[in-house]
Amino acid sequence: GQNIDQPTEMTATEGAIVQINCTYQTSGFNGLFWYQQHAGEAPTFLSYNVLDGLEEKGRFSSFLSRSKGYSYLLLKELQMKDSASYLCAVRPNAGNMLTFGGGTRLMVKP
């Protein structure tokens, strides 16, 4: 079976840094994705990791440890517009179907 866990909700302050964790247990592993989803909108792609280590893209970074089945998304210099749900998704096999976690709802406060 596939199991992806992430916290349900997090709160952080504007200008701060927040780390959203994701742990996974899947039948296989062929990449991990992070998506952002604002309320009532479609998910949009943030990052992709397939090898261990940190991928940085502007204010957002994503880390992967395959041996630990663990990833995190790091958001720096938080802005109010970063209030959204952040979805962790694993691609278990060579096909491109994604298995999603339940999402983490991030609330950024002034």
Next chain:
Amino acid sequence: GAGVSQSPSNKVTEKGKDVELRCDPISGHTALYWYRQSLGQGLEFLIYFQGNSAPDKSGLPSDRFSAERTGGSVSTLTIQRTQQEDSAVYLCASSLASSGGSYEQYFGPGTRLTVT
């Protein structure tokens, strides 16, 4: 169009009726996916199409659900004899390929289905 489009944006139907949801993927994208998202939940994979290959239907929750993709482009998801538990947002996504790599999936705005 520039992105994935879906229609209708909202659909309210009575229990027991059939519904059809439509997805227009990004032009040139060979892979197309259907997911559903219940209130406050993550995305649940339903089915995906890659080119002319047989679709992966492993996520369809029951035989009331079916999907087609005509001409390698537009897709229709059909739910027969709808039940209240079918109420959810149905999201379509497309990508350039379906065999590894960083081929991100681009999502449409979704169809919000409410079964009364």
